[in-house]
Amino acid sequence: MLLHYCWKHKLFLADSLITTDGQIVDIIDTGLHNNDAGPDFFNAKVKVGGTLWVGNVEIHNRSSDWYKHGHDSDAAYNNVVLHVVEFSDADVTTSSGRVVPQVRISVPQYVSRQYEELLMADKYPPCHKIVPRLSQLMLHGWLNTLQTERLEQKTQAILARLEQSGGSWEAAYFVTLARNFGFGVNGDAFETWARHIPLTQAAHHRDNLFQIEAMFFGQAGLLDEAAIPIHSRNDAAQDIYLSRLKNEYAYLSHKFSLQPMDAGAWRFMRLRPQNFPYIRLSQIAMLYYEHRTELSRLLDCRTSEEIREMLKTRVTPYWENHYTFGRASGKSAKTLSQASLNLVIINTAIPVLFAYGRYGQDESFCERAFHMLEEMKVEDNGITRMWRDCGIDASHAGDSQALIQLKKEYCDRKYCLRCRIGYEYLKEPGK
Numbered sequence: 001m002l003l004h005y006c007w008k009h010k011l012f013l014a015d016s017l018i019t020t021d022g023q024i025v026d027i028i029d030t031g032l033h034n035n036d037a038g039p040d041f042f043n044a045k046v047k048v049g050g051t052l053w054v055g056n057v058e059i060h061n062r063s064s065d066w067y068k069h070g071h072d073s074d075a076a077y078n079n080v081v082l083h084v085v086e087f088s089d090a091d092v093t094t095s096s097g098r099v100v101p102q103v104r105i106s107v108p109q110y111v112s113r114q115y116e117e118l119l120m121a122d123k124y125p126p127c128h129k130i131v132p133r134l135s136q137l138m139l140h141g142w143l144n145t146l147q148t149e150r151l152e153q154k155t156q157a158i159l160a161r162l163e164q165s166g167g168s169w170e171a172a173y174f175v176t177l178a179r180n181f182g183f184g185v186n187g188d189a190f191e192t193w194a195r196h197i198p199l200t201q202a203a204h205h206r207d208n209l210f211q212i213e214a215m216f217f218g219q220a221g222l223l224d225e226a227a228i229p230i231h232s233r234n235d236a237a238q239d240i241y242l243s244r245l246k247n248e249y250a251y252l253s254h255k256f257s258l259q260p261m262d263a264g265a266w267r268f269m270r271l272r273p274q275n276f277p278y279i280r281l282s283q284i285a286m287l288y289y290e291h292r293t294e295l296s297r298l299l300d301c302r303t304s305e306e307i308r309e310m311l312k313t314r315v316t317p318y319w320e321n322h323y324t325f326g327r328a329s330g331k332s333a334k335t336l337s338q339a340s341l342n343l344v345i346i347n348t349a350i351p352v353l354f355a356y357g358r359y360g361q362d363e364s365f366c367e368r369a370f371h372m373l374e375e376m377k378v379e380d381n382g383i384t385r386m387w388r389d390c391g392i393d394a395s396h397a398g399d400s401q402a403l404i405q406l407k408k409e410y411c412d413r414k415y416c417l418r419c420r421i422g423y424e425y426l427k428e429p430g431k
Helices: 002-008 109-120 136-164 169-181 187-195 199-205 209-219 230-237 240-256 277-289 295-300 304-311 317-321 338-360 363-375 382-390 397-411 420-426
Strands: 024-029 041-048 051-062 080-087 102-104
Touching: 002 051, 002 080, 002 109, 041 080, 109 420, 136 169, 136 338, 136 363, 136 397, 136 420, 169 187, 169 199, 169 277, 169 295, 169 338, 187 277, 199 209, 209 240, 209 277, 277 317, 295 304, 295 338, 304 338, 304 363, 338 363, 338 397, 363 397, 382 397
Parallel strands: 051 080, 080 102
Antiparallel strands: 024 041, 041 051
């Protein structure tokens, strides 16, 4: 609500405020904006008729909205010291019977006009005109905030996986790692797959790469004939390695009562062959076999380069000359590209370190996560290029993560009123 925004940032004539019953109002502190249930602003400081009040502030378009929302019978609003409205059409009282002072403020025309510009602009981002004029100090502070916000957001996802894994950090890390091997398109499918891997049971066969691959592919549902691309099925029917994997998975599934996921979750359309789920699963199998998916290995890493060395992987021998079952291709190790490896580090390893530090209240892991992001090069993608064209040139991966957060969580959602760049845009009367 634009009126809330104007109150929060004092975008109104604060030196000429008078209550509806004629008392002079002096705004000392507008208070802390509350995004949850209860009054709109907490711990505000206002003088009404020369008396200092410390308490909450409620904001409505019309005074009568106080009653429409039931505040007159809600004890949570008994500590409201000022009711801020655009239109006054009623006196208001608390559930204790106290009359609440009311003051009228209006959204300045230039704020309304510029907010409309942000909402209706056809060029993206809508605030592009003001970006070159922003101070580097303000931008630096905002990017730091966004970087932390993005890590906190990823932390919540990791902690949700931790809870779903019964408190196992090993499992939460494995699921997070697997999800990011999906590189967006197959992210959900890889997360589902990782939850189908019984890590405790798999550990009994960790010294046998073939058995690991049989379990991994079998649980992915990719050993079934229906999951094999139609153009490869004739060749796959003659594939000895596929036949061996099926037999081994039949043994393991009986031994551990395994149930595979639905193979229909996997996406192949518009993927380059090196990104096929077969290749990514084989790379994860190699990491798992070599004990490089263990959380302890990650926690021991002090730099992003150490993580890079730990997560470098290749496919198992069969996949060196295959992209699908049955059909041979040119031989190659099919390693993770440098860009892909960077994405895995940025989206898996660093957030897990940060989340682990937050969960265990060990700030050293959080500081290490921030330092690693600043060690790494800027991500080169459509979002970072867009902001660079606007005048914001990121210095490291921490900045690029901040710019991704800005685009996805503010620009795409039209949350200009919560954005510091949006604030700079709206506050200029002569813009």
